[in-house]
Amino acid sequence: MGHDLLQGGDWILLVLVVVGAFPELAATYQFLLVAGHFWRNDYRSCEPVFPRTAILIPAWNEAAVIGASIDRLMSLEYPREALRIFLVDDASTDQTPEVAAAKAVQYPGNVIHLRRHKGGQGKAHTLNHGLAIILQDDWMEALLITDADVIFTADSLRKMTRHLADPQVGAVTAYIKEGSRPGNYMTRFIGYEYITAQAAARRGQNVLGATACLAGGAQLHTRANLLALGGRIDTTSLAEDTFTTFQTQLLGRRVVFEPHATVWAEEPGSIVSLWKQRLRWARGNVQVTLRYRKLWFRPGRGHSLGGVSFGLFWFCLFLQPLIMITSSASLLTLYFGNFPRAWLAFHLLWIINAVTYIFITSFALLIDPKIARHTWRQAVMFPGAINLSIIIYSCFPRLFREYLRRFFVAGHLYSPHGHRGWIIVFVYAWPAASMAVAYLAKAAEPHRFGRFLSPLLVYTVGYGSLLCSCTFAAYIKELRKAEMVWDKTEKTGKVGIPT
């Protein structure tokens, strides 16, 4: 009886280990949905429509970038009489007011400078200040919310507005690409991440009919949708974009991702800066998950947010740190209790990880070959050097067994009795431990030695582990009910459209 219980317990542990592959399996499923985008999309309902569009730009100390962004917007392939840019200056202390005033003179009637004398309340409040003014008259038929640093390609807006001919569409979002020139290892990681998180994931969400988030830097709303949302943006969370996206769909309108409308944005170039941005996003996701707790896995009428597939995508990402910790802990427990079963679980987990990694990476690089050209190294190294070694070893153990033995012998690490035990423990614990090492990379970065050590650590643990570590920090911040501080991502104006 006791033996049976033990056996049963082992099987539960084995399942918990393999659950560690769920985020990758869910991502693979989402990538497979991309293939369905050719028949399930919104293109058949598109018409060449050019609604009068108000472009709302919240700006706090954006003097370095705002001028070029306005110039770009004014050179869009779009009727100029149907464009008005509302720049909401959130009590900037740099040259933003002067630049905005100069642009208002340069483009009379097209650029409107709105100044908040008391700012710092966050992006949503700044947007609402502009929205209240824009909605005062009925000129605006569509509203484009963007960021001060975002550079729109000439055809991007009209490629977005063409979807508004469909009466069911309430909002459209574009494909944001990382455009820092010159970039560094971090911006290239983000560049690749955006292929997976936008070009792929959002196409998959188009197929499902449920979108997780309108990109903050490129979201177009119909007037009717904004009015249905109450004419204002949610200010009670750090994820106002996600709340807007969910509310739009819950009110019965569709949200569409237009992958061929491209905009370029400057993304964080350091771990500390990335951490600030992603901590805000991750905390926002915790808030969204709790706010809509009655929505998940309950298919509703008029929207697909409660669908099983969408719930799976959401929670596999949201719970990934906990999944990794559970998987590692179960593997270690099995190791000390039933080593053969631990070995089996380890192989199952990593072979699934290997197959999904090869599929996702190869397909992602093919989805956007232009971005892939300068991010393929980061794509390959996305899981980190150690995880990549485990993946290769899992796929071709015979090839490496002899080399590993020689390495251990050369390093005086090899022992015929109880050999490799500590290495096995290390490898089993790695999915959870990698998050702690990723945190070290962030902690080390501000120091002098961090300039070299931090990138090395990120390449070792993987960009994914860095994001998981950040998500875990967000759980803790939310549990502690930490103050919601809007840490703005610093922009330097180094974004450009590649030729």
Add this chain to the structure above:
Amino acid sequence: MGQDRKDGEGGDPDVTADHGKPRSRAFDREIRDAIRYEQGLVIKALVVLAMVAVIVTVRTLYFA
């Protein structure tokens, strides 16, 4: 509210499309190109799936 100053009630679009004009060839071509790109992604997905199948087969037969 659309250019006709009416809300998009009864299934009308929220913005008014200029249905009087025929859709330009350029617009139709752009839509066709977008759909063609999406069809290309199906081929790419199949190519990658085939590559994964080959790797799994080779691994199973020779390196398991």
